[in-house]
Amino acid sequence: MSSEVVIxxxxxxxxxxxxxxxxxxxxVRGPTIPxxxxxxxxxxxxxxxxxxxxxxxxxxTYLITGAIILALWAYLLDVYVANHLTKKxxxx
Amino acid sequence: xxxxxxxGAILITIGGICDLFGAIGLLKFPNFxxxxxxxxxxxxxxxxVPLFGVALLALGTDIPHKYAIAGASFITGIIVLLAAPAGSxxxxxxxxxxxxxxxxPKTDHLKEAKK
Numbered sequence: 001m002s003s004e005v006v007i008x009x010x011x012x013x014x015x016x017x018x019x020x021x022x023x024x025x026x027x028v029r030g031p032t033i034p035x036x037x038x039x040x041x042x043x044x045x046x047x048x049x050x051x052x053x054x055x056x057x058x059x060x061t062y063l064i065t066g067a068i069i070l071a072l073w074a075y076l077l078d079v080y081v082a083n084h085l086t087k088k089x090x091x092x
Numbered sequence: 093x094x095x096x097x098x099x100g101a102i103l104i105t106i107g108g109i110c111d112l113f114g115a116i117g118l119l120k121f122p123n124f125x126x127x128x129x130x131x132x133x134x135x136x137x138x139x140x141v142p143l144f145g146v147a148l149l150a151l152g153t154d155i156p157h158k159y160a161i162a163g164a165s166f167i168t169g170i171i172v173l174l175a176a177p178a179g180s181x182x183x184x185x186x187x188x189x190x191x192x193x194x195x196x197p198k199t200d201h202l203k204e205a206k207k
Contacts, residue, residue, distance in 0.1 A: 015108035078179030
């Protein structure tokens with residue numbers, strides 16, 4: 001079954017890596033703060049998904065725990081930046 | 093090759109294609125509120141769908157601790173499905189309220205409702 005995982009990885013790896021590069025370009029270029037936060041947010045969710053794929057590829061349980069933390073962290077970043085933009089303070 | 097593995101591989105490939113389209117849209121669209129549309133494709137189609145696909149794919153293989161990987165990726169998929177629209181909505185509200193985004197709308201119903 002592992003050879004089929006290798007074939008699948010060979011198909012999807014260019015798609016994900018190209019998407020990461022394009023998200024990085026938008027995060028660096030983004031004219032306003034919400035654009036940068038949106039690009040970093042998308043990239044975090046997609047890295048979480050890619051980390052789950054890597055957990056199957058490397059047969060490791062440790063990688064999948066990072067994916068949960070990363071998904072929750074991206075939501076936290078959104079809410080804190082929205083708070084800062086509206087109220088001019090990070091309401092922790 | 094069993095049915096769970098095939099279904100998971102198809103979902104992961106759909107997720108990769110959605111991810112690429114979302115990234116291209118995020119790079120090419122003119123302003124922030126239009127980019128939110130592409131960002132939704134990139135998060136729901138590009139992160140939640142492949143996470144459910146990884147859950148099915150891990151159940152189809154015979155790797156060690158496959159139930160741990162499948163359950164954790166399923167939970168992460170549900171978290172992304174709930175958290176990504178909430179975060180995007182909060183960010184759009186904050187951007188509209190703080191007037192940081194330059195755009196030329198034909199009608200702005202939110203600003204009319206505030207008056």
